[in-house]
Amino acid sequence: MKRKFQLCSRCYLCEEQAETVNHLFLHCKWTDQLWRIFSSLRKITWVKPRNIVQLLNCWINIGTTTIKEERWRIVPACIWWTVWKERDQRCFEGKKNNLQNFKMNCIALYYFWCKQKVLVQTEEFFDVLDFVTKSTDGVSLVCNTFGGGLL
Ligand SMILES: [Zn+2]
Secondary structure, eight states: OOOOOOOOOBOTTTSSSBOOHHIIIIISHHHHHHHHHHHHHTTOEEEOOSSHHHHHHHHHHTOOOSTTHHHHHTHHHHHHHHHHHHHHIIIIIOOOOOHHHHHHHHHHHHHHHIIIIIOSSOOOHHHHHHHHHHTTTTOEEEEETTEEEEO
């Protein structure tokens, strides 16, 4: 009789938990640092959802009615691409960035994507970050197993 085993490797970032999609892209303490950058800049009270589908549902509820909100929409993809690149670098090349460089890679990528994909005109780096800080002053974002949205 064959037994089915699900092998789950250890997370390449924290090296503490099993690597699952939801851990790697949402709950890992390294990834959490990236979420904190954007949530704290935008002054969002963050109750993290269980999985990435719930996160995307919540994230969209923040609002994407203006061209500048497109910048907000790309945040999850920016975080996940940064995480994936770091994960692959550790897995396949044996190279690790420290936490500070990891965070800087995400911010630089965010700026690059804003400049390339979203912005009509070239803007300075701090103008891009300034948008994140001013858009939803004091908004609380709650994502949980019962759904999510703005409070
Ligand atoms: Zn981890």
